[in-house]
Amino acid sequence: MIKNLRELVKYRELIRNLVVRDLKARYKSSVLGFLWSLVNPLLMMAVFSVVFTYMMPSQAVPHFPLFVLCGILPWNFFTASLMGSTNSIVANGHLIKKVYFAREVLPISTVLANLVNFMLALVVLVPMLYIAGIGLTQWALLLPLVILVQVIFTLGLALILSTLNVFYRDTAMIMDVLLLAWFFLTPVMYPIDILPAQATVLGWQLPVQRLTYILNPMASLIASYRSILYGSIQGGPPGPPAFDFFLRTTLTALVILALGYWVFSRHRATFAEEV
Amino acid sequence: MTTAIQVEHVSKRFVLRTDRPRSLQELVVNGLHRSNHGHRQAFWALRDVSFTVKEGEALGLIGENGSGKSTMLKLIARILEPSSGAIATHGRVAALLELGAGFHPDLTGRDNIYLNGSILGISRREMALKFDEVVAFAELERFVDVPLKHYSSGMQVRLGFSIATCIDPEILLIDEVLSVGDEAFQHKCLDRINDFRAQGRTIVFVSHDLATVNELCDRAIWIEDGEVKGQGLTRRVVDQYLISVGQKENLQFAAQHEREVAEASQAEAPRVAAASAAPVAAEPAAQAAPPPEAPAPEEEPKHWGTGEIQITSVRLLGPDGQQTYLLRCGDPLTIEIAYTAHRAAEDVVFGVGIYRSDGLFCYGTNTDMEQLPISLAAGPGKALIRFPRFGFIEGTYSLDVAIHTAKGAAYDYYREYLTFAVRSRWQDMGVFRPAHRWHIGDDPVGHSALEEHDPAEEAPR
Numbered sequence: 144m145i146k147n148l149r150e151l152v153k154y155r156e157l158i159r160n161l162v163v164r165d166l167k168a169r170y171k172s173s174v175l176g177f178l179w180s181l182v183n184p185l186l187m188m189a190v191f192s193v194v195f196t197y198m199m200p201s202q203a204v205p206h207f208p209l210f211v212l213c214g215i216l217p218w219n220f221f222t223a224s225l226m227g228s229t230n231s232i233v234a235n236g237h238l239i240k241k242v243y244f245a246r247e248v249l250p251i252s253t254v255l256a257n258l259v260n261f262m263l264a265l266v267v268l269v270p271m272l273y274i275a276g277i278g279l280t281q282w283a284l285l286l287p288l289v290i291l292v293q294v295i296f297t298l299g300l301a302l303i304l305s306t307l308n309v310f311y312r313d314t315a316m317i318m319d320v321l322l323l324a325w326f327f328l329t330p331v332m333y334p335i336d337i338l339p340a341q342a343t344v345l346g347w348q349l350p351v352q353r354l355t356y357i358l359n360p361m362a363s364l365i366a367s368y369r370s371i372l373y374g375s376i377q378g379g380p381p382g383p384p385a386f387d388f389f390l391r392t393t394l395t396a397l398v399i400l401a402l403g404y405w406v407f408s409r410h411r412a413t414f415a416e417e418v
Numbered sequence: 419m420t421t422a423i424q425v426e427h428v429s430k431r432f433v434l435r436t437d438r439p440r441s442l443q444e445l446v447v448n449g450l451h452r453s454n455h456g457h458r459q460a461f462w463a464l465r466d467v468s469f470t471v472k473e474g475e476a477l478g479l480i481g482e483n484g485s486g487k488s489t490m491l492k493l494i495a496r497i498l499e500p501s502s503g504a505i506a507t508h509g510r511v512a513a514l515l516e517l518g519a520g521f522h523p524d525l526t527g528r529d530n531i532y533l534n535g536s537i538l539g540i541s542r543r544e545m546a547l548k549f550d551e552v553v554a555f556a557e558l559e560r561f562v563d564v565p566l567k568h569y570s571s572g573m574q575v576r577l578g579f580s581i582a583t584c585i586d587p588e589i590l591l592i593d594e595v596l597s598v599g600d601e602a603f604q605h606k607c608l609d610r611i612n613d614f615r616a617q618g619r620t621i622v623f624v625s626h627d628l629a630t631v632n633e634l635c636d637r638a639i640w641i642e643d644g645e646v647k648g649q650g651l652t653r654r655v656v657d658q659y660l661i662s663v664g665q666k667e668n669l670q671f672a673a674q675h676e677r678e679v680a681e682a683s684q685a686e687a688p689r690v691a692a693a694s695a696a697p698v699a700a701e702p703a704a705q706a707a708p709p710p711e712a713p714a715p716e717e718e719p720k721h722w723g724t725g726e727i728q729i730t731s732v733r734l735l736g737p738d739g740q741q742t743y744l745l746r747c748g749d750p751l752t753i754e755i756a757y758t759a760h761r762a763a764e765d766v767v768f769g770v771g772i773y774r775s776d777g778l779f780c781y782g783t784n785t786d787m788e789q790l791p792i793s794l795a796a797g798p799g800k801a802l803i804r805f806p807r808f809g810f811i812e813g814t815y816s817l818d819v820a821i822h823t824a825k826g827a828a829y830d831y832y833r834e835y836l837t838f839a840v841r842s843r844w845q846d847m848g849v850f851r852p853a854h855r856w857h858i859g860d861d862p863v864g865h866s867a868l869e870e871h872d873p874a875e876e877a878p879r
Contacts, residue, residue, distance in 0.1 A: 157536040164522050164533055171524040171565075241516035242537055243496040412499040415492070416432060 302403030509588025517578025
């Protein structure tokens, strides 16, 4: 494992080049080019503004479009990374079969390319926060930390899913549905506070809100983004994330990454035969 | 000299899972039964292979398709991992298994050079130093900033080769990549590989092109069915390999011939029966060459004649007098034509014709041309034509055999009665290799076709 990690460091330049390839290829022969990474969240914002101001006005949450955007940008980063990396080994089968390189480079570079996109989108978010009168507070300095935890968590899943997809191609298919379900289970479009504290499911008393936080690292991550950028839904200014949950999520993310790397390392030797 | 590559008792097992569950659904359905059925079929691509390659040595891996030689190369390149055994390499390895791995069509040549380089483990700084050289070698100076999708496939291959070989690998693994690109570029590639050799780098070369292996490699390993069948000096191993391939081909040609004979005899049965029942009545019809049974009008018939004299079998006999379908250039050859005459005949001509696989008529003769009047009594018999030295160059040939009248009316005529191959140690060209020997000054030099096969050469001594 240590040997693999050392080798991965050797291939850092390849990761860089693959990220650049991904980004360049994505915007090649489009007129706006990389500006799309900026325009995309702007347009999303416009759509949300129209929908949630005129079609489904929401009085409960102030600046609802912004509230949604703070959740949906990290969520899109998450799903795009997972979808891309799930396929990354299989899609590059011709490379795997013909060239030796550290295989984990493929899912890693997919996640990182999406990270770059996410960062560009965040750049657009900032002026909108100012327009809404929220602005940036000192809590925004925690943003790199939250992003780092999300990247760790995403990478761990990406390593597991890309391995699984080599052996069972249905992984990519089922991810569509799973991510949709996950989307609704995660408070992206709604505040977590609207979840009932207690609910009776099949005769069991379940603390739904708490369970969501505990079982769903994405819920905790998106809640953290919201607290440090958007504030509270009562209109309060941005504040610290819920630290106990955030700490737990960090630990979960690290465990998932370690697990993912272990799974990947165990199977990477057979990739060339299986893809 | 130190060891560059050490392969110790390496085996590689692939699991062929023909109906192995590829989806979760199948997994669930089959999951319970899996242990009961032998879905997994082990296939040993390599078995207990050991060899070492010394630094600066050029090693050729030869063998048929599927023999495991490419697997061996992939194991050395670390693309695959051995099921057992160990492989150690000392020095930077460059594997030319695929040229232009990871090229992206939307990126420019420049971007792709850096990208492909980093896939091959070349750092950006290193590549920047070599950049101009890479572009110049690929002859793509004008197109560096054009997206790759506008390159021809030849240009892409050139670029791929140029990148792969611009670094100075200590060990170069090459798998058949030279078979791409145009002739001129192939020569350039070979030159570059020869340069590597001259610089004392280690090369492992997998190829079907035995001539190139011969030229390039000091030593060769012949792998068959995953096992090392021979290793040593290239020339000797290549010869061993050729002999074995020859024996196999011999068997194949024999099987093919038997099949054809079986098919033909089924198709011909009614006509031959009719011909032998009324041999005299059939004679006037003999002038019309194509038989009425000709399978399709546009297709040239392969067999015709009145059948009054029938060819019952034709065999090629090698130097040892045994039937063969594979000859070595310069070996003696006998063609044996067995026939049955259904009546006595005075005006009989035996003939043979030899065609190369591309249809070139190489040689033909018959007893009439050689002014040998032949008359046959009724009954079976054999006609032989002996070549003390059959000097056709390497290739595949087919044999026509005929018995006809002096005027050309066929008693029995077979086109492509059988197919045979000639193997040669030399890569000479043309059709025929006349016996010869080189003399530089007054001294005879080199090999000669006469050395081995022609007893006439030995007689004067």
